[in-house]
Amino acid sequence: MAILLLHQGVYGQTRRICEFLRNELAALGVAADVAALADPPDPSRYDAIAIGASIRNGKHNPAVLEFVRRHRALFDAKPNAFFSVNLVARKPEKNTVATNPYLKAFLDRSPWQPTRVAVFAGNLDYRRYGAMDRNIIRFIMWITKGPTDPHTKIEYTNWDEVRRFAGELAQLGAPGAKAVVGAAVPRAVPAVPAHAA
Ligand SMILES: Cc1cc2nc3c(=O)[nH]c(=O)nc-3n(C[C@H](O)[C@H](O)[C@H](O)COP(=O)(O)O)c2cc1C
Numbered sequence: 001m002a003i004l005l006l007h008q009g010v011y012g013q014t015r016r017i018c019e020f021l022r023n024e025l026a027a028l029g030v031a032a033d034v035a036a037l038a039d040p041p042d043p044s045r046y047d048a049i050a051i052g053a054s055i056r057n058g059k060h061n062p063a064v065l066e067f068v069r070r071h072r073a074l075f076d077a078k079p080n081a082f083f084s085v086n087l088v089a090r091k092p093e094k095n096t097v098a099t100n101p102y103l104k105a106f107l108d109r110s111p112w113q114p115t116r117v118a119v120f121a122g123n124l125d126y127r128r129y130g131a132m133d134r135n136i137i138r139f140i141m142w143i144t145k146g147p148t149d150p151h152t153k154i155e156y157t158n159w160d161e162v163r164r165f166a167g168e169l170a171q172l173g174a175p176g177a178k179a180v181v182g183a184a185v186p187r188a189v190p191a192v193p194a195h196a197a
Pocket residue numbers: 008009010011012013014015054055056057058059085086087088089121122123124129133136137140
């Protein structure tokens with residue numbers, strides 16, 4: 001059993017979460033490789049595929065669904081997973097699959113219904129952003145009543161939740177995993193084959 005963990009992000013937090021998942025999976029005896037979604041190894045070599053993507057200006061990068069579309073036969077046949085990384089998820093009332101607005105919107109509109117889904121709070125580090133990005137995030141933080149001090153550096157990611165998700169990913173290879181749609185999330189994900197909608 002080998003899992004491919006693909007990240008689509010900008011400032012490295014989604015990659016860090018993938019690397020943490022890989023280490024946790026290794027501890028569980030499951031091999032996993034981490035790669036950028038933009039530069040993946042051959043996905044057909046893996047038993048399961050997970051994609052993590054961060055939110056930028058209210059959206060996941062369209063490259064996520066383009067990748068799934070391009071490898072449609074693989075995603076139809078193999079267990080797969082998706083996780084979203086965003087700062088709205090720092091709020092306890094917005095950090096589940098059922099309550100995170102970005103993940104909900106993604107799943108509502110996506111023809112791809114992943115076998116497993118998760119959402120994690122991301123990283124806020126104003127000093128790393130260029131002027132434009134810093135202003136955008138400060139505005140988002142101001143709207144959502146978060147820190148706007150341009151020296152703020154807070155990692156909101158709950159690594160215990162990421163560890164739990166690694167446990168779910170480790171189950172992807174189990175018999176019948178592809179059919180256990182939505183079991184890991186407090187949200188009824190329709191049990192339709194990918195791309196049926
Ligand atoms: C330019 C920019 C725009 C962002 N827009 C949003 C947003 O609309 N909503 C949100 O919750 N988080 C937003 N974020 C926060 C990121 O999702 C968060 O920092 C995440 O950790 C980024 O992961 P990455 O480093 O893998 O890209 C934004 C971040 C940046 C840099």
